[in-house]
Amino acid sequence: MALKTIAKGAEADLILDPDWNGRKALLKRRGVKKYRHPQIDRDIRRYRTLHEADLLHRAKEAGVPTPLIYQLDPEGATIVMEYIEGTKVKDAVPELSLEENRSLFHLIGEESGRLHKASLIHGDLTTSNMIKDGDRVVFIDFGLGEVSKEVEKRGVDFNLMVRMLASTHYTIMEPLLESFREGYRKAMGAEADGVFQRADEIRRRGRYIDKD
Amino acid sequence: MDPQICLGIESTADNLGVGIASSDGKILANEVKVHVPDLGGIHPREAARHHSENIGAVITTALIKAQITAKDIDFVSFAQGPGLGPCLRTGATGARALASYLKVPLVGVNHCISHIEVGRLATGAQDPLTLYVSGGNTIVSGFESGRYRVFGETLDIAIGNCLDTFARLAGLEYPGGPAIEKFAAEGKNLISLPYAVKGMDMSFSGLLTAVSNEFRSGEHSIPDLCYSLQETGYAMLGEVTERALAHTRKPELLLTGGVGANKTLRGVIKEISVEQGAQPFYVPISLATDNGAMIAWTGILAYQNGVRTPIETSYVDPKWRLDEVEIPWR
Numbered sequence: 132m133a134l135k136t137i138a139k140g141a142e143a144d145l146i147l148d149p150d151w152n153g154r155k156a157l158l159k160r161r162g163v164k165k166y167r168h169p170q171i172d173r174d175i176r177r178y179r180t181l182h183e184a185d186l187l188h189r190a191k192e193a194g195v196p197t198p199l200i201y202q203l204d205p206e207g208a209t210i211v212m213e214y215i216e217g218t219k220v221k222d223a224v225p226e227l228s229l230e231e232n233r234s235l236f237h238l239i240g241e242e243s244g245r246l247h248k249a250s251l252i253h254g255d256l257t258t259s260n261m262i263k264d265g266d267r268v269v270f271i272d273f274g275l276g277e278v279s280k281e282v283e284k285r286g287v288d289f290n291l292m293v294r295m296l297a298s299t300h301y302t303i304m305e306p307l308l309e310s311f312r313e314g315y316r317k318a319m320g321a322e323a324d325g326v327f328q329r330a331d332e333i334r335r336r337g338r339y340i341d342k343d
Numbered sequence: 344m345d346p347q348i349c350l351g352i353e354s355t356a357d358n359l360g361v362g363i364a365s366s367d368g369k370i371l372a373n374e375v376k377v378h379v380p381d382l383g384g385i386h387p388r389e390a391a392r393h394h395s396e397n398i399g400a401v402i403t404t405a406l407i408k409a410q411i412t413a414k415d416i417d418f419v420s421f422a423q424g425p426g427l428g429p430c431l432r433t434g435a436t437g438a439r440a441l442a443s444y445l446k447v448p449l450v451g452v453n454h455c456i457s458h459i460e461v462g463r464l465a466t467g468a469q470d471p472l473t474l475y476v477s478g479g480n481t482i483v484s485g486f487e488s489g490r491y492r493v494f495g496e497t498l499d500i501a502i503g504n505c506l507d508t509f510a511r512l513a514g515l516e517y518p519g520g521p522a523i524e525k526f527a528a529e530g531k532n533l534i535s536l537p538y539a540v541k542g543m544d545m546s547f548s549g550l551l552t553a554v555s556n557e558f559r560s561g562e563h564s565i566p567d568l569c570y571s572l573q574e575t576g577y578a579m580l581g582e583v584t585e586r587a588l589a590h591t592r593k594p595e596l597l598l599t600g601g602v603g604a605n606k607t608l609r610g611v612i613k614e615i616s617v618e619q620g621a622q623p624f625y626v627p628i629s630l631a632t633d634n635g636a637m638i639a640w641t642g643i644l645a646y647q648n649g650v651r652t653p654i655e656t657s658y659v660d661p662k663w664r665l666d667e668v669e670i671p672w673r
Contacts, residue, residue, distance in 0.1 A: 141589035166614035167578035170533050275542055
Protein backbone atom coordinates (compact mmCIF):
# COMPACT_ATOMS: atom_id res chain seq x y z
CA MET A 132 0.00 0.00 0.00
CA ALA A 133 1.05 3.51 -0.66
CA LEU A 134 2.61 5.94 1.79
CA LYS A 135 0.25 8.60 3.04
CA THR A 136 1.21 12.01 4.38
CA ILE A 137 -0.95 12.56 7.45
CA ALA A 138 0.47 15.86 8.70
CA LYS A 139 2.66 18.61 7.27
CA GLY A 140 4.41 20.84 9.76
CA ALA A 141 6.78 23.77 9.29
CA GLU A 142 9.66 21.49 10.20
CA ALA A 143 8.66 17.90 9.50
CA ASP A 144 6.12 15.79 7.68
CA LEU A 145 4.42 12.75 9.20
CA ILE A 146 3.96 9.91 6.78
CA LEU A 147 2.02 6.72 7.43
CA ASP A 148 3.46 3.52 5.99
CA PRO A 149 0.77 0.82 6.35
CA ASP A 150 3.26 -1.91 5.52
CA TRP A 151 6.77 -1.15 6.69
CA ASN A 152 8.33 -4.62 6.74
CA GLY A 153 5.00 -6.04 7.74
CA ARG A 154 4.12 -3.41 10.32
CA LYS A 155 2.20 -0.17 10.39
CA ALA A 156 4.80 2.56 10.85
CA LEU A 157 5.01 6.32 11.12
CA LEU A 158 7.78 8.17 9.32
CA LYS A 159 8.80 11.54 10.67
CA ARG A 160 10.81 13.27 7.99
CA ARG A 161 12.47 16.67 8.33
CA GLY A 162 12.36 18.19 4.88
CA VAL A 163 15.05 20.13 3.06
CA LYS A 164 14.77 23.91 3.47
CA LYS A 165 15.97 25.50 0.28
CA TYR A 166 16.40 28.90 1.90
CA ARG A 167 19.33 27.78 3.98
CA HIS A 168 22.81 26.72 2.96
CA PRO A 169 22.84 22.98 2.11
CA GLN A 170 25.50 22.30 4.72
CA ILE A 171 23.63 24.15 7.50
CA ASP A 172 20.43 22.46 6.39
CA ARG A 173 21.99 18.99 6.49
CA ASP A 174 23.58 19.57 9.89
CA ILE A 175 20.36 20.83 11.48
CA ARG A 176 18.14 18.09 10.09
CA ARG A 177 20.65 15.41 11.01
CA TYR A 178 21.22 16.73 14.52
CA ARG A 179 17.55 17.17 15.32
CA THR A 180 16.66 13.71 14.04
CA LEU A 181 19.28 12.08 16.24
CA HIS A 182 18.38 14.30 19.17
CA GLU A 183 14.69 13.47 19.00
CA ALA A 184 15.38 9.75 18.77
CA ASP A 185 17.66 10.06 21.79
CA LEU A 186 14.94 11.78 23.81
CA LEU A 187 12.32 9.18 22.81
CA HIS A 188 14.72 6.51 24.07
CA ARG A 189 15.57 8.30 27.33
CA ALA A 190 11.87 8.79 28.03
CA LYS A 191 11.32 5.04 27.79
CA GLU A 192 14.16 4.49 30.24
CA ALA A 193 12.41 6.89 32.60
CA GLY A 194 9.26 4.78 32.40
CA VAL A 195 7.28 7.02 30.06
CA PRO A 196 5.75 5.23 27.07
CA THR A 197 6.93 6.58 23.73
CA PRO A 198 6.75 5.07 20.24
CA LEU A 199 9.27 2.32 19.51
CA ILE A 200 11.91 3.39 17.04
CA TYR A 201 12.18 0.96 14.15
CA GLN A 202 14.83 2.71 12.12
CA LEU A 203 16.84 5.86 12.22
CA ASP A 204 18.15 7.56 9.09
CA PRO A 205 20.14 10.67 10.07
CA GLU A 206 21.17 11.49 6.49
CA GLY A 207 17.58 11.27 5.28
CA ALA A 208 16.48 13.04 8.50
CA THR A 209 13.87 10.38 9.05
CA ILE A 210 12.73 8.46 12.10
CA VAL A 211 10.68 5.35 11.37
CA MET A 212 8.65 4.56 14.46
CA GLU A 213 5.77 2.60 15.83
CA TYR A 214 2.37 3.86 14.77
CA ILE A 215 0.42 4.33 18.00
CA GLU A 216 -3.22 3.36 17.70
CA GLY A 217 -5.56 5.16 20.03
CA THR A 218 -6.89 8.67 20.48
CA LYS A 219 -5.13 11.94 21.05
CA VAL A 220 -5.75 12.95 24.66
CA LYS A 221 -7.09 16.26 23.35
CA ASP A 222 -9.87 14.39 21.53
CA ALA A 223 -10.39 11.81 24.27
CA VAL A 224 -11.15 14.32 27.03
CA PRO A 225 -14.62 15.37 25.82
CA GLU A 226 -15.67 11.70 25.55
CA LEU A 227 -14.75 10.75 29.12
CA SER A 228 -16.55 11.21 32.43
CA LEU A 229 -15.06 13.57 34.97
CA GLU A 230 -13.81 10.65 37.07
CA GLU A 231 -12.15 9.04 34.05
CA ASN A 232 -10.60 12.34 33.10
CA ARG A 233 -9.27 12.85 36.59
CA SER A 234 -7.48 9.52 36.60
CA LEU A 235 -6.24 10.20 33.06
CA PHE A 236 -4.70 13.50 34.13
CA HIS A 237 -3.29 11.92 37.26
CA LEU A 238 -1.45 9.50 34.99
CA ILE A 239 -0.33 12.28 32.62
CA GLY A 240 0.94 14.23 35.62
CA GLU A 241 2.83 11.22 36.85
CA GLU A 242 4.44 10.59 33.47
CA SER A 243 5.34 14.28 33.09
CA GLY A 244 6.91 14.12 36.55
CA ARG A 245 8.92 11.04 35.54
CA LEU A 246 10.23 12.87 32.49
CA HIS A 247 11.33 15.83 34.55
CA LYS A 248 12.83 13.65 37.25
CA ALA A 249 14.94 12.01 34.53
CA SER A 250 16.20 15.47 33.40
CA LEU A 251 14.01 15.47 30.31
CA ILE A 252 12.09 18.49 29.09
CA HIS A 253 9.39 17.74 26.54
CA GLY A 254 9.21 21.27 25.16
CA ASP A 255 5.65 20.98 23.85
CA LEU A 256 3.77 19.33 26.68
CA THR A 257 0.20 19.55 25.44
CA THR A 258 -2.72 17.13 25.09
CA SER A 259 -2.11 17.10 21.32
CA ASN A 260 1.17 15.35 21.92
CA MET A 261 -0.20 12.51 24.03
CA ILE A 262 -2.06 9.46 22.78
CA LYS A 263 -4.40 7.47 24.98
CA ASP A 264 -3.96 3.84 24.03
CA GLY A 265 -6.09 1.73 26.34
CA ASP A 266 -4.84 2.30 29.87
CA ARG A 267 -1.54 3.84 28.86
CA VAL A 268 -0.69 7.31 27.65
CA VAL A 269 2.03 7.52 25.02
CA PHE A 270 4.02 10.75 24.74
CA ILE A 271 4.95 11.80 21.22
CA ASP A 272 6.80 14.61 19.41
CA PHE A 273 9.96 15.42 21.31
CA GLY A 274 11.08 17.75 18.53
CA LEU A 275 11.38 20.72 20.89
CA GLY A 276 12.68 18.69 23.82
CA GLU A 277 15.99 18.85 25.61
CA VAL A 278 17.96 17.39 28.46
CA SER A 279 17.90 19.72 31.45
CA LYS A 280 17.34 19.77 35.19
CA GLU A 281 16.62 23.51 35.32
CA VAL A 282 13.56 24.39 37.35
CA GLU A 283 12.86 27.21 34.87
CA LYS A 284 12.50 24.76 31.98
CA ARG A 285 10.38 22.41 34.04
CA GLY A 286 8.17 25.35 34.91
CA VAL A 287 7.79 26.30 31.24
CA ASP A 288 6.83 22.71 30.41
CA PHE A 289 4.32 22.68 33.24
CA ASN A 290 2.78 25.92 32.05
CA LEU A 291 2.30 24.56 28.54
CA MET A 292 -0.06 22.02 30.07
CA VAL A 293 -1.79 24.71 32.14
CA ARG A 294 -2.26 26.87 29.06
CA MET A 295 -3.61 23.91 27.09
CA LEU A 296 -6.14 23.19 29.84
CA ALA A 297 -7.16 26.84 29.99
CA SER A 298 -7.62 27.18 26.23
CA THR A 299 -8.98 23.79 25.20
CA HIS A 300 -10.39 21.98 28.22
CA TYR A 301 -11.49 25.07 30.15
CA THR A 302 -14.84 23.75 31.43
CA ILE A 303 -13.08 21.18 33.61
CA MET A 304 -9.75 22.92 33.96
CA GLU A 305 -9.67 23.13 37.77
CA PRO A 306 -10.22 19.43 38.60
CA LEU A 307 -7.94 18.29 35.75
CA LEU A 308 -5.16 20.60 36.81
CA GLU A 309 -5.52 19.36 40.37
CA SER A 310 -5.22 15.73 39.25
CA PHE A 311 -2.27 16.61 37.02
CA ARG A 312 -0.49 18.28 39.92
CA GLU A 313 -1.17 15.32 42.23
CA GLY A 314 0.24 12.88 39.68
CA TYR A 315 3.21 15.13 39.00
CA ARG A 316 3.96 15.45 42.68
CA LYS A 317 3.71 11.70 43.15
CA ALA A 318 6.49 11.18 40.60
CA MET A 319 8.63 14.21 41.46
CA GLY A 320 8.31 14.25 45.23
CA ALA A 321 9.04 17.45 47.12
CA GLU A 322 10.87 18.91 44.12
CA ALA A 323 7.45 19.39 42.54
CA ASP A 324 6.64 22.33 44.81
CA GLY A 325 9.56 24.33 43.44
CA VAL A 326 8.30 23.68 39.93
CA PHE A 327 4.74 24.77 40.80
CA GLN A 328 6.09 27.92 42.37
CA ARG A 329 8.33 28.72 39.41
CA ALA A 330 5.50 27.97 36.96
CA ASP A 331 3.41 30.53 38.77
CA GLU A 332 6.21 33.10 38.59
CA ILE A 333 6.69 32.46 34.88
CA ARG A 334 2.98 32.90 34.29
CA ARG A 335 3.01 36.23 36.06
CA ARG A 336 5.96 37.54 34.12
CA GLY A 337 4.14 36.55 30.92
CA ARG A 338 3.47 39.17 28.34
CA TYR A 339 -0.31 39.42 28.45
CA ILE A 340 -0.92 38.77 32.11
CA ASP A 341 -2.52 41.37 34.37
CA LYS A 342 0.11 42.73 36.69
CA ASP A 343 -2.03 42.67 39.86
CA MET B 344 -13.00 67.99 5.96
CA ASP B 345 -9.38 68.60 5.06
CA PRO B 346 -6.99 65.80 5.87
CA GLN B 347 -5.23 66.19 9.19
CA ILE B 348 -1.48 66.68 9.29
CA CYS B 349 0.91 65.13 11.79
CA LEU B 350 4.58 65.85 12.29
CA GLY B 351 6.43 62.86 13.74
CA ILE B 352 9.82 62.78 15.45
CA GLU B 353 11.97 59.65 15.51
CA SER B 354 15.06 59.55 17.73
CA THR B 355 15.33 56.07 19.20
CA ALA B 356 18.95 55.48 18.15
CA ASP B 357 21.43 57.02 15.70
CA ASN B 358 18.84 58.29 13.21
CA LEU B 359 17.12 61.59 13.82
CA GLY B 360 14.02 61.58 11.67
CA VAL B 361 11.29 64.12 11.11
CA GLY B 362 8.37 63.04 8.96
CA ILE B 363 5.12 64.68 7.98
CA ALA B 364 2.09 62.59 7.06
CA SER B 365 -1.51 63.43 6.25
CA SER B 366 -4.56 61.45 7.30
CA ASP B 367 -5.34 60.50 3.69
CA GLY B 368 -2.26 58.28 3.75
CA LYS B 369 0.30 60.58 2.12
CA ILE B 370 3.87 60.98 3.29
CA LEU B 371 4.60 64.69 2.72
CA ALA B 372 8.14 64.72 4.07
CA ASN B 373 10.62 62.23 5.45
CA GLU B 374 13.88 63.85 6.55
CA VAL B 375 16.57 61.79 8.25
CA LYS B 376 19.89 62.88 9.69
CA VAL B 377 22.21 60.10 10.80
CA HIS B 378 24.73 60.37 13.61
CA VAL B 379 27.93 58.67 12.45
CA PRO B 380 30.31 58.04 15.37
CA ASP B 381 34.00 58.85 14.81
CA LEU B 382 34.92 55.61 16.50
CA GLY B 383 33.03 52.50 17.57
CA GLY B 384 29.29 52.04 17.80
CA ILE B 385 26.55 54.39 18.89
CA HIS B 386 27.38 56.30 22.05
CA PRO B 387 23.93 57.23 23.42
CA ARG B 388 25.06 60.59 24.83
CA GLU B 389 26.90 61.60 21.66
CA ALA B 390 23.95 60.54 19.49
CA ALA B 391 21.57 62.50 21.74
CA ARG B 392 23.81 65.57 21.42
CA HIS B 393 23.77 65.20 17.63
CA HIS B 394 19.97 65.01 17.70
CA SER B 395 19.54 68.06 19.90
CA GLU B 396 21.92 70.08 17.75
CA ASN B 397 20.09 69.15 14.55
CA ILE B 398 16.44 68.78 15.45
CA GLY B 399 15.52 72.41 14.69
CA ALA B 400 17.09 72.35 11.25
CA VAL B 401 15.60 68.96 10.36
CA ILE B 402 12.10 70.11 11.36
CA THR B 403 12.53 73.21 9.19
CA THR B 404 13.69 71.15 6.20
CA ALA B 405 10.76 68.76 6.62
CA LEU B 406 8.28 71.66 6.65
CA ILE B 407 9.84 73.08 3.49
CA LYS B 408 9.78 69.68 1.74
CA ALA B 409 6.13 69.21 2.71
CA GLN B 410 5.38 72.74 1.52
CA ILE B 411 3.51 73.58 4.67
CA THR B 412 4.08 75.93 7.59
CA ALA B 413 4.13 75.02 11.26
CA LYS B 414 0.58 76.37 11.60
CA ASP B 415 -0.69 73.57 9.35
CA ILE B 416 0.35 70.91 11.85
CA ASP B 417 -2.69 69.42 13.61
CA PHE B 418 -0.74 67.35 16.11
CA VAL B 419 2.76 66.15 16.91
CA SER B 420 3.82 62.54 17.44
CA PHE B 421 7.09 61.10 18.72
CA ALA B 422 8.70 57.73 19.30
CA GLN B 423 8.19 57.17 23.02
CA GLY B 424 10.12 53.89 23.01
CA PRO B 425 11.75 51.44 22.80
CA GLY B 426 15.24 52.82 22.26
CA LEU B 427 18.26 54.48 23.83
CA GLY B 428 17.18 56.65 26.75
CA PRO B 429 19.17 59.82 26.00
CA CYS B 430 18.18 59.74 22.33
CA LEU B 431 14.52 59.13 23.13
CA ARG B 432 14.50 61.98 25.62
CA THR B 433 15.93 64.41 23.08
CA GLY B 434 13.23 63.63 20.52
CA ALA B 435 10.55 63.74 23.22
CA THR B 436 11.77 67.14 24.39
CA GLY B 437 11.59 68.46 20.84
CA ALA B 438 8.10 67.04 20.37
CA ARG B 439 6.83 68.48 23.66
CA ALA B 440 8.28 71.91 22.86
CA LEU B 441 6.78 71.95 19.39
CA ALA B 442 3.35 70.77 20.56
CA SER B 443 3.22 73.31 23.40
CA TYR B 444 4.37 76.15 21.16
CA LEU B 445 1.82 75.31 18.47
CA LYS B 446 -0.84 74.47 21.10
CA VAL B 447 -1.61 71.14 19.42
CA PRO B 448 -2.03 67.68 20.94
CA LEU B 449 0.92 65.36 21.53
CA VAL B 450 0.83 61.63 20.69
CA GLY B 451 3.50 59.17 21.85
CA VAL B 452 3.79 56.10 19.63
CA ASN B 453 5.69 52.84 19.80
CA HIS B 454 8.67 52.70 17.45
CA CYS B 455 8.26 49.00 16.52
CA ILE B 456 4.53 49.36 15.82
CA SER B 457 5.36 52.33 13.59
CA HIS B 458 7.65 50.16 11.47
CA ILE B 459 4.81 47.71 10.88
CA GLU B 460 2.16 50.38 10.24
CA VAL B 461 4.17 52.36 7.71
CA GLY B 462 5.08 49.03 6.08
CA ARG B 463 1.42 48.22 5.66
CA LEU B 464 0.79 51.71 4.28
CA ALA B 465 3.70 51.55 1.83
CA THR B 466 3.13 48.03 0.51
CA GLY B 467 -0.64 47.62 0.79
CA ALA B 468 -0.27 44.49 2.92
CA GLN B 469 -3.45 44.04 4.98
CA ASP B 470 -2.72 41.51 7.69
CA PRO B 471 0.89 40.40 7.41
CA LEU B 472 3.19 38.43 9.61
CA THR B 473 6.10 40.84 10.01
CA LEU B 474 9.80 40.11 10.27
CA TYR B 475 11.33 43.30 11.66
CA VAL B 476 15.11 43.22 11.58
CA SER B 477 17.34 46.16 12.46
CA GLY B 478 20.28 47.24 14.55
CA GLY B 479 18.22 47.23 17.72
CA ASN B 480 15.35 44.83 17.08
CA THR B 481 14.69 41.34 15.74
CA ILE B 482 11.01 40.48 16.07
CA VAL B 483 8.53 38.19 14.34
CA SER B 484 5.09 39.55 15.02
CA GLY B 485 1.51 39.47 13.81
CA PHE B 486 -1.80 41.01 14.75
CA GLU B 487 -4.14 38.88 16.92
CA SER B 488 -7.17 40.14 18.85
CA GLY B 489 -6.33 43.75 19.56
CA ARG B 490 -2.54 43.69 19.68
CA TYR B 491 0.57 42.87 17.73
CA ARG B 492 1.77 39.64 19.29
CA VAL B 493 5.36 38.51 19.36
CA PHE B 494 5.79 35.00 17.98
CA GLY B 495 9.57 34.99 18.06
CA GLU B 496 12.34 37.40 18.93
CA THR B 497 15.99 37.65 19.80
CA LEU B 498 16.92 36.67 23.32
CA ASP B 499 19.97 38.95 23.34
CA ILE B 500 21.32 41.23 20.59
CA ALA B 501 19.62 42.15 17.32
CA ILE B 502 20.83 40.66 14.02
CA GLY B 503 21.82 44.15 12.81
CA ASN B 504 23.87 44.71 15.94
CA CYS B 505 25.63 41.39 15.29
CA LEU B 506 26.42 42.40 11.67
CA ASP B 507 27.53 45.95 12.55
CA THR B 508 29.78 44.87 15.38
CA PHE B 509 31.47 42.26 13.23
CA ALA B 510 31.91 44.73 10.37
CA ARG B 511 33.67 47.18 12.71
CA LEU B 512 35.92 44.45 14.08
CA ALA B 513 36.85 43.33 10.57
CA GLY B 514 37.54 46.94 9.55
CA LEU B 515 34.81 47.06 6.92
CA GLU B 516 33.44 50.39 5.79
CA TYR B 517 30.39 52.01 7.39
CA PRO B 518 27.55 51.04 7.32
CA GLY B 519 28.38 47.43 8.11
CA GLY B 520 25.39 45.58 6.65
CA PRO B 521 25.89 46.52 2.98
CA ALA B 522 29.67 45.97 3.28
CA ILE B 523 29.10 42.46 4.63
CA GLU B 524 26.62 41.74 1.86
CA LYS B 525 29.14 42.86 -0.76
CA PHE B 526 31.91 40.61 0.58
CA ALA B 527 29.53 37.71 1.20
CA ALA B 528 28.77 37.58 -2.53
CA GLU B 529 32.39 36.50 -3.08
CA GLY B 530 32.40 33.95 -0.24
CA LYS B 531 32.67 30.30 -1.15
CA ASN B 532 33.46 28.27 1.96
CA LEU B 533 31.00 27.91 4.78
CA ILE B 534 32.59 28.16 8.21
CA SER B 535 30.65 26.30 10.88
CA LEU B 536 29.09 28.85 13.26
CA PRO B 537 26.61 28.37 16.11
CA TYR B 538 23.01 28.17 14.99
CA ALA B 539 20.90 29.18 17.99
CA VAL B 540 17.16 28.77 17.59
CA LYS B 541 15.44 27.99 20.87
CA GLY B 542 11.84 27.14 20.22
CA MET B 543 10.60 30.30 18.53
CA ASP B 544 13.36 32.58 19.76
CA MET B 545 16.86 33.30 18.50
CA SER B 546 20.21 34.22 19.97
CA PHE B 547 22.87 36.11 18.01
CA SER B 548 25.45 36.85 20.69
CA GLY B 549 27.10 33.43 20.35
CA LEU B 550 27.18 33.84 16.58
CA LEU B 551 28.95 37.19 16.96
CA THR B 552 31.51 35.78 19.39
CA ALA B 553 32.19 32.78 17.16
CA VAL B 554 32.60 34.74 13.93
CA SER B 555 34.81 37.25 15.75
CA ASN B 556 37.03 34.42 16.99
CA GLU B 557 37.23 32.95 13.49
CA PHE B 558 38.29 36.38 12.20
CA ARG B 559 40.99 36.70 14.86
CA SER B 560 42.30 33.23 14.05
CA GLY B 561 43.42 34.65 10.71
CA GLU B 562 42.55 31.40 8.96
CA HIS B 563 39.68 32.66 6.87
CA SER B 564 39.14 35.27 4.18
CA ILE B 565 36.81 38.19 4.82
CA PRO B 566 34.42 37.03 2.06
CA ASP B 567 34.12 33.56 3.65
CA LEU B 568 33.51 35.07 7.09
CA CYS B 569 30.83 37.44 5.78
CA TYR B 570 29.23 34.67 3.74
CA SER B 571 29.10 32.29 6.71
CA LEU B 572 27.78 34.97 9.06
CA GLN B 573 24.98 35.86 6.67
CA GLU B 574 24.04 32.29 5.82
CA THR B 575 23.87 31.25 9.48
CA GLY B 576 22.06 34.34 10.78
CA TYR B 577 19.52 34.41 7.96
CA ALA B 578 18.85 30.66 8.24
CA MET B 579 17.88 31.27 11.88
CA LEU B 580 15.58 34.14 10.91
CA GLY B 581 14.11 31.98 8.16
CA GLU B 582 13.31 29.07 10.43
CA VAL B 583 11.54 31.16 13.06
CA THR B 584 9.65 33.17 10.45
CA GLU B 585 8.51 30.07 8.61
CA ARG B 586 7.32 28.41 11.79
CA ALA B 587 5.37 31.52 12.82
CA LEU B 588 3.84 31.75 9.35
CA ALA B 589 2.76 28.10 9.48
CA HIS B 590 1.34 28.65 12.97
CA THR B 591 -0.59 31.86 12.26
CA ARG B 592 -1.57 31.03 8.65
CA LYS B 593 -1.18 34.71 7.79
CA PRO B 594 -1.67 35.34 4.07
CA GLU B 595 1.13 37.91 3.85
CA LEU B 596 4.73 38.23 4.97
CA LEU B 597 6.21 41.69 5.48
CA LEU B 598 9.94 42.31 5.73
CA THR B 599 11.01 45.58 7.32
CA GLY B 600 13.84 47.22 9.25
CA GLY B 601 17.27 48.18 7.91
CA VAL B 602 18.49 44.60 7.56
CA GLY B 603 15.49 44.00 5.30
CA ALA B 604 17.44 45.71 2.52
CA ASN B 605 19.70 42.66 2.29
CA LYS B 606 19.14 40.68 -0.91
CA THR B 607 20.05 37.32 0.59
CA LEU B 608 17.47 37.82 3.35
CA ARG B 609 14.89 38.92 0.79
CA GLY B 610 15.56 35.66 -1.04
CA VAL B 611 14.92 33.72 2.16
CA ILE B 612 11.64 35.56 2.70
CA LYS B 613 10.56 34.88 -0.87
CA GLU B 614 11.34 31.18 -0.55
CA ILE B 615 9.38 30.87 2.70
CA SER B 616 6.43 32.76 1.23
CA VAL B 617 6.24 30.34 -1.69
CA GLU B 618 6.53 27.36 0.65
CA GLN B 619 3.78 28.61 3.00
CA GLY B 620 1.51 30.13 0.37
CA ALA B 621 1.88 33.72 1.53
CA GLN B 622 2.54 36.88 -0.43
CA PRO B 623 5.86 38.61 0.35
CA PHE B 624 6.14 42.38 0.79
CA TYR B 625 9.33 44.41 1.10
CA VAL B 626 9.18 47.87 2.63
CA PRO B 627 11.10 50.47 0.57
CA ILE B 628 14.38 51.29 2.28
CA SER B 629 13.56 54.93 3.13
CA LEU B 630 10.56 53.72 5.13
CA ALA B 631 12.17 50.50 6.40
CA THR B 632 15.07 52.11 8.25
CA ASP B 633 14.34 54.34 11.25
CA ASN B 634 12.47 57.39 9.98
CA GLY B 635 10.09 60.11 11.05
CA ALA B 636 7.39 59.36 8.45
CA MET B 637 6.47 56.12 10.20
CA ILE B 638 6.10 57.98 13.50
CA ALA B 639 3.93 60.63 11.83
CA TRP B 640 1.72 58.03 10.13
CA THR B 641 1.27 55.96 13.30
CA GLY B 642 0.58 59.23 15.13
CA ILE B 643 -2.33 59.78 12.77
CA LEU B 644 -3.72 56.27 13.33
CA ALA B 645 -3.39 56.67 17.10
CA TYR B 646 -4.77 60.21 17.24
CA GLN B 647 -7.80 59.34 15.14
CA ASN B 648 -8.55 56.54 17.57
CA GLY B 649 -8.45 58.72 20.63
CA VAL B 650 -4.86 58.28 21.76
CA ARG B 651 -3.45 61.41 23.47
CA THR B 652 -0.27 61.78 25.46
CA PRO B 653 -0.50 64.70 27.88
CA ILE B 654 2.89 66.31 28.45
CA GLU B 655 2.77 65.43 32.16
CA THR B 656 2.73 61.71 31.32
CA SER B 657 4.89 61.77 28.20
CA TYR B 658 7.82 59.95 29.79
CA VAL B 659 9.85 57.87 27.37
CA ASP B 660 10.06 54.11 27.94
CA PRO B 661 13.33 52.62 26.64
CA LYS B 662 11.95 49.09 27.06
CA TRP B 663 8.44 49.56 25.71
CA ARG B 664 7.46 46.23 24.09
CA LEU B 665 5.26 46.36 21.01
CA ASP B 666 2.94 43.72 22.46
CA GLU B 667 2.04 46.00 25.37
CA VAL B 668 0.27 48.42 23.04
CA GLU B 669 -3.48 48.26 22.44
CA ILE B 670 -4.19 48.79 18.74
CA PRO B 671 -7.62 50.45 18.48
CA TRP B 672 -7.30 51.13 14.75
CA ARG B 673 -7.41 47.49 13.69
